[in-house]
Amino acid sequence: MSPYPAQVSREAIVERAREIIENEGLERLTLQHLAAALGIQAPSPYHHVANKRELLRAVNERSAQALVDAVLAAAEATDEPVARLLRMAKAYRAFAHEHPITYELTFSNVEPNARPDPAQLEAMALPAQALVADLTGEAASLSALRGLLALMHGFVLLELNQQLRRGGDLGAVFEDVVQAYLRGWRGMPPEW
Amino acid sequence: MSPYPAQVSREAIVERAREIIENEGLERLTLQHLAAALGIQAPSPYHHVANKRELLRAVNERSAQALVDAVLAAAEATDEPVARLLRMAKAYRAFAHEHPITYELTFSNVEPNARPDPAQLEAMALPAQALVADLTGEAASLSALRGLLALMHGFVLLELNQQLRRGGDLGAVFEDVVQAYLRGWRGMPPEW
DNA sequence: CTCAAAGACTAATAGCATTAGCTTTAAAGA
DNA sequence: TCTTTAAAGCTAATGCTATTAGTCTTTGAG
Numbered sequence: 501m502s503p504y505p506a507q508v509s510r511e512a513i514v515e516r517a518r519e520i521i522e523n524e525g526l527e528r529l530t531l532q533h534l535a536a537a538l539g540i541q542a543p544s545p546y547h548h549v550a551n552k553r554e555l556l557r558a559v560n561e562r563s564a565q566a567l568v569d570a571v572l573a574a575a576e577a578t579d580e581p582v583a584r585l586l587r588m589a590k591a592y593r594a595f596a597h598e599h600p601i602t603y604e605l606t607f608s609n610v611e612p613n614a615r616p617d618p619a620q621l622e623a624m625a626l627p628a629q630a631l632v633a634d635l636t637g638e639a640a641s642l643s644a645l646r647g648l649l650a651l652m653h654g655f656v657l658l659e660l661n662q663q664l665r666r667g668g669d670l671g672a673v674f675e676d677v678v679q680a681y682l683r684g685w686r687g688m689p690p691e692w
Numbered sequence: 693m694s695p696y697p698a699q700v701s702r703e704a705i706v707e708r709a710r711e712i713i714e715n716e717g718l719e720r721l722t723l724q725h726l727a728a729a730l731g732i733q734a735p736s737p738y739h740h741v742a743n744k745r746e747l748l749r750a751v752n753e754r755s756a757q758a759l760v761d762a763v764l765a766a767a768e769a770t771d772e773p774v775a776r777l778l779r780m781a782k783a784y785r786a787f788a789h790e791h792p793i794t795y796e797l798t799f800s801n802v803e804p805n806a807r808p809d810p811a812q813l814e815a816m817a818l819p820a821q822a823l824v825a826d827l828t829g830e831a832a833s834l835s836a837l838r839g840l841l842a843l844m845h846g847f848v849l850l851e852l853n854q855q856l857r858r859g860g861d862l863g864a865v866f867e868d869v870v871q872a873y874l875r876g877w878r879g880m881p882p883e884w
Numbered sequence: 885c886t887c888a889a890a891g892a893c894t895a896a897t898a899g900c901a902t903t904a905g906c907t908t909t910a911a912a913g914a
Numbered sequence: 915t916c917t918t919t920a921a922a923g924c925t926a927a928t929g930c931t932a933t934t935a936g937t938c939t940t941t942g943a944g
Contacts, residue, residue, distance in 0.1 A: 502908065502909070502922095502923070503907065503908045503909060503921075503922050503923035503924075504908060504909035504910055504911095504920090504921060504922060504923075505909070505910070505921090505922085505923095506921075506922060506923090507922080507923075508922095525804065526802060527804065530899080530900065530901085531900080531901065531902085532899085532900080532901095540922095540923070540924090541923075541924060541925080542900095542901085542902095543901090543902075543903080543923090543924080543925090544922070544923060544924075546901095546902075546903085547921070547922050547923080548922090551901080551902075552901065552902090601801075604800065604801055604802065605802065607849070607853060607855070608796065608800055608802055608853070609793075609796055609852065609853050610718060610796065610797065610800055610802040610803070611802070612717065612719065615853060615854075618854070618855060618857055621855070640868075642858060642860065643860070643865045643868050643869060644869070644872070646847070646850070646856055646865055646869065647843065647847070647865075647868075647869030647872060647873065649846070649850060649855075650842075650843055650846035650847035650849075650850055650869065651839065651842055651843045651846055651873070652846065653846035653849065653850060654841070654842035654843055654844065654845035654846020654847070654849065655838070655839070655842035655846065657799070657842075657845065657846065657849070658838070658841060658842055658845060660801065661799060661800070661801050661807060662807075662810070663799065663810060663813070663841075664838055665810055666834060668834065668835070673835045673838055673839075676832075676835050676839070677835060677836070677838065677839030677842065677843075677873075679876075680836070680839060680873065680876035680877045681839070681843070681869075681872065681873045681876050682876065683875075683876035684871075684872035684873050684874065684875035684876025684877070685872045685876070694891095694892070694939070694940070695890080695891050695892035695893070695938065695939045695940060696889090696890060696891055696892075696939060696940035696941055696942095697890090697891085697892095697940070697941075698890075698891060698892090699891085699892075700891095722930080722931065722932085723931080723932065723933085724930085724931080724932095732891095732892075732893090733892075733893060733894080734931095734932085734933095735892095735893080735894090735932090735933075735934080736891075736892060736893080738932095738933075738934085739890075739891050739892080740891090743932080743933075744932065744933090
């Protein structure tokens, strides 16, 4: 078609790629298919993204930002720290369930060099650490935060990969295990 | 070469594929490269495996079995349950660090339909659940087990994906967070 | 002693990412 | 206003990939 006035933006390409991954799976994200979905020819996206890997990194950065936004939005109300942390955790899990494929892809190493900038996630980690510090004190707060992230991340991945098949309300289990974890840190003696 | 007497076994193919993934990365696992490493031509493995996806599933089953074996071996001695769970957790983490790429691949959904049979992992889960039940009672033991698996899995994935970059001895942090989690299920610590 | 089938091979195919080179058009500077 | 430059589309081509088809050699079962 008419060459110069850009028919697609980089943003449109990245967002469409994200949609294809989420709705049709990563293996359907080919440049043929992506370009067809955008109404252009296969090589044309190369004017906007360097290569497929960079495209995937852009998708992952977009996903990571959406996750951070969702979790921070859930942290807003000002009640006691455990309740806030629990709301953040539930928002985290809800996001992963709404975007299961892109969530997993965002944090996986399977596509090398496509992970988002860790600084992006710090925007989520630092407020959470402040809440955790209310339970554990400053000294232990980094460890406690890391475990909380690990617990949430591991739980939703096991769920999404169908590795928790023995029934039960997994939403309730998730809340129980997060609360148990936080309880374990609250119980620590102060010299920790 | 001489056609009939099999030059490679299915086992040899799967193991070599696993080695290539671990040593050179998943993207270097091509049938050309795999066959060359086995001293045969690219299409020959198709006499032993249906296709690449089935090969990956076989690799993942092998990895899962090795993980289960390593964790169960660590559970053998007969001391108190928390110490045994901690040894299992450390063996779990050690395995993931020894086989970072295959560990992640084994549990990821990025290669569809290549995950191992969940029954394999039950061989690890059931003994662990019995130990957890000593802390929590039968009723809560499934939830507590699931959280423990989630915590271990999530922690090692965050480590392997370089998502825990703020320093510190991550081995010690791992032990701390596992202990905090178990303490949370046991209830308040004795000094309270 | 034969013969069926296992398991190697070569050759071919279709799909993929990516590059090269051409063309049109808007905008920027003369 | 005119010219030029570069953005961004296109088609065509390349090399790598998994996979299939078909041929050939060996061996173990009957």
